[in-house]
Amino acid sequence: MSVLVWVEHDGKAVKDATLAAVTAAARLGEVEALVAGQGVDGVAQEAAKIAGVTKVLVADDASLGHALAENVAPLVVELMGSRDAFVAPATTTGKNIAPRVAALLDVMQISEVLSVESADTFTRPIYAGNAIATVQSKDGKKVLTIRGTAFEKAAAEGGSAAIEQVSAKGDQGLSSFEGSEIAQNARPELTSAKIIVSGGRALGSEEQFHQLIDPLADALGAGVGASRAAVDAGYAPNDYQVGQTGKIVAPEVYVAVGISGAIQHLAGMKDSKTIIAINKDEDAPIFQVADLGLVGDLFKVVPELTEKLAV
Known part of the structure; x- marks a missing residue:
């Protein structure tokens, strides 16, 4: 064949x-x-x-x-x-x-x-x-x-x-390239990153998303992802989105911060080797697939975790 x-x-x-x-x-x-x-x-x-x-x-x-x-x-x-x-x-x-x-x-x-x-x-x-x-x-x-x-x-x-x-078939005249806006990201690309830190809507704003998620990702040498809800709310750009309608990833470690675990998000990351979830709702669906779960206020937990990792 x-x-x-x-x-x-x-x-x-x-x-x-x-x-x-x-x-x-x-x-x-x-x-x-x-x-x-x-x-x-x-x-x-x-x-x-x-x-x-x-x-x-x-x-x-x-x-x-x-x-x-x-x-x-x-x-x-x-x-x-x-x-x-x-x-x-x-x-x-x-x-x-x-x-x-x-x-x-x-x-x-x-x-x-x-x-x-x-x-x-x-x-x-x-x-x-x-x-x-x-x-x-x-x-x-x-x-x-x-x-x-x-x-x-x-x-x-x-x-x-x-x-x-081999010979190309030439321009078919059905479409044309008008331009592109390529997002520049110094961190690892999501589909090839070994560690990913993703944030959800619970972060509350674009400013808080980057204040909390970016330092943690930098401390881990990780790529940054986001849930669809966070992207739709404008906290993160579209190319950060992980899920059925975003990127399908399977890193060694996936850290989900303030992500409840909607089906469409789980479809994009549940094959990760180790899933770590941080959420204040102990009944959040994300804990059903997580290997490690931390129930707590992400605004307190994440800075503490980042500080210890940076030492």
């Missing part, structure tokens, strides 16, 4: 989400990686070193510079003529490209795959992760998005894949 993996990158380096996708794809068959973009020779060289990748296909064209799904999907469909499955990380970009590929191939997409049971059978979460569905696809070609937290990352070094140039 031949599998084509979409390489998630920022134009300079391969993102970690790709490594998990390669692991999943390798359970289906021979893995080829697609690097699409503009000026991506360095990315292609890096992708060729990923363990398990046998070939890297490079499409270098201005029309692919911003990974517009309308331009990427026709390229993928053309390459799928001799391949059996297309695998993309379940990231914002992957979720944008995969449905268009599936539609053009006239097959169903299987989203957020948690495990590969066989060449045509997979598991995926439903009901915000409260149930796991086993899905069997009879389609001749498979289109999958992979939940990165469910698979080990393939080794970034050790491979020696051949690199082959």
Whole structure:
């Protein structure tokens, strides 16, 4: 079985989400990686070193510079003529490209795959992760998005894949890139952070969110996250959001401060290795999934904890 993996990158380096996708794809068959973009020779060289990748296909064209799904999907469909499955990380970009590929191939997409049971059978979460569905696809070609937290990352070094140039399909004229506002964050990115400190609506304001959460995160060398309620209230930017409608994370340690534990939030972090919850409500749902729970006033507890960690 031949599998084509979409390489998630920022134009300079391969993102970690790709490594998990390669692991999943390798359970289906021979893995080829697609690097699409503009000026991506360095990315292609890096992708060729990923363990398990046998070939890297490079499409270098201005029309692919911003990974517009309308331009990427026709390229993928053309390459799928001799391949059996297309695998993309379940990231914002992957979720944008995969449905268009599936539609053009006239097959169903299987989203957020948690495990590969066989060449045509997979598991995926439903009901915000409260149930796991086993899905069997009879389609001749498979289109999958992979939940990165469910698979080990393939080794970034050790491979020696051949690199082959392929032609882009050009600008389809269906969409155009107008601009971007990229959030600058000196802390670890949420999906790759080993420790995450997240704050909830109980923090009360944007000022108090940053006064309490940021120092604790800095003391732990952690990334900063937030619940949907905190983001909706304006305490934190959208890219901080953890949950079903935000980022899915599974760090070594997840610290939930003032987060009650709504289902949609739990769906984004319950696979964390160790969950620590700080909340004044001892009946908060977050304590049902927490490994360690501290019932107390976060405005007293968090500064004390930060002070002890900083010593």
